Amino acid sequence: MTQLVKGFLRKEPPIFAKSVPGHIGCSLRDVKEDFADIPAEFKNEEGPALVELSEVEVIRHYTRLSQWNHAIELGSYPLGSCTMKYNPKINEAMARLPGFTRVHPLQDESEMQGSLKLMYLLERSLCALSGFARVTLQPSAGANGEFTGLSVIRKAIADRGEGATRKVILIPDTAHGTNPASVVLNGFEPVGVSTGNAGCLTLEVIKPYLNENLAGIMVTNPNTLGIYEKNLKEIAAAVHEAGGYVYMDGANFNAIMGKVKPAQIGVDTMHFNLHKTFSTPHGGGGPGSGPVGVTKELAKYLPVPVVEKVENSFHLRYSSEDTIGKLHPYYGNFGVLVRAYTYIMELGEEGLFKATEMAVLNARYMRKGLENTLDLMFDSDTLHEVVFSDKTLKKETECTTMNVAKRMLDFGLHPPTVYFPLIVAGAFMIEPTETESRADLDYMIETVKKIVDECHTNPELVHNAPVNTGIGRLDETYAARKKILRYTPENTK
Secondary structure: OOHOOOOOOEOOOHHHOOOOOOOOOOOHHHHHHHHOOOOHHHHEOOOOOOOOOOOHHHHHHHHHHHHHOOOOOOOOOOOOOOOOOOOHHHHHHOOOHHHHHHOOOOOHHOHHHHHHHHHHHHHHOOOOOOOOEEOOOOOOOHHHHHHHHHHHHHHHHOOOOOOOOOOOEEEOOOOOHHHHHHHHOOOOEEEOOOEEEOOOOHHHHHHHHHHOEEEEEEEEOOOOOOOOOHHHHHHHHHHHHHHHOEEEEOOOHHHOOOOOOHHHHHHOOEEEEEEEHHOOOOOOOOOOOOEEEEEEHHHHOOOEEEEEEEEHHHHHHEOOOOOOOOOOOOOOOHHOOOOHHHHHHHHHHHHHHHHHHHHHHHHHHHHHHOOOOOOOOOOOOOOEEEEEHHHHHHHOOOOHHHHHHHHHHHOEEEOOOOOOOOOOOEEEEEEEOOOOOOOHHHHHHHHHHHHHHEEEEEEEEHHOOOOOOOOOOOOOHHHHHOOOOOOOOOHOO
């Protein structure tokens, strides 16, 4: 801490610290008294030596930095499972309407009827697409949605008087990485189960766990291999018979929207990733959204408040004896909800179904284009994404998935997800979404083929990639072991 603060404090406070007549604030004397207690070693004799730059120099600097970053507006972003999808500009325009941005969450309900109506209609839309009875819009991310859905299950089990015994949640090896953490945070015990050579869960695998200790199962569907869990309806019936619940990780709902309603195949609760299926920003640690749908049986446990329609007006209902409580300040990340509802209204029912079909078509096109270039570890049909392996490539050339990914940057392509899921060695997961055109897909296919050829003819080039970017290849091992956690002039060299 000493190194961080030393040298950045001045002996005299800045001139703007003086109080202004009629302005509530501290006076220069107050500030001096505050500074008097700071040891001399932490004070500067002079102000910081900042470089003087013109406006145009500053603008050029930040514009240049932005050009060094990849963005969906510049090229494809084929990250599997996490999906960086194009965010339509109309979404941004709607989210910035004064009627939405200037409303305060503590205003009287009569003064925010438009916002409440939007939330109500968004919930109804998600219910219609999924088959669930109710949806909470509060969760601020997919993982937060997982926590919410499992909290609902925990409360339902506790109300049955079985909270002390039903602790096991089954998690297939094709699940998303956040699932086990959400299970543990809710006081359950995660137990992994294998999907086998077909990459699809079977009833036989879970039969040994169908007992009084089972709280439920958490299935990503389609799973992280892009494979639809065709046995889920049968598995859900067996889990229910044993007294457990079925949680479906709906992060890949964009592959089945309009084709399958999870509630109708035995799913009790599921979260939606609005960034993936409904084109909102990905959050990236900031404001995301992961609404959770539940069956009629579990609806009473949803967090409060919930939006209710009474005649022609909308209200927030806080009263609920069975609720799991409040999950998020106010009502969720409202600006994200506006964007998702805009997308739904813009596309309509037919457009949403077409988006699903295009997402699957594009991924299958990528699979067909690269199936003779990289290894496919599972023969099962895939939907929205496809996972390849570097097994043969690594054996023949010593080039790896990471080498191919780094080289793609030289061609203006963001690499796909690498080394996930863990059940595929050297995983290379591609999800183009419905956003990309056939020309974009062809360019990506030809680029990967070219890089694989380079692995055979010029492996040194691939090992040193990227070579055309603003910043060259980083030493990832060194970066992991020698972390730079603070700024020093030496770090910029």
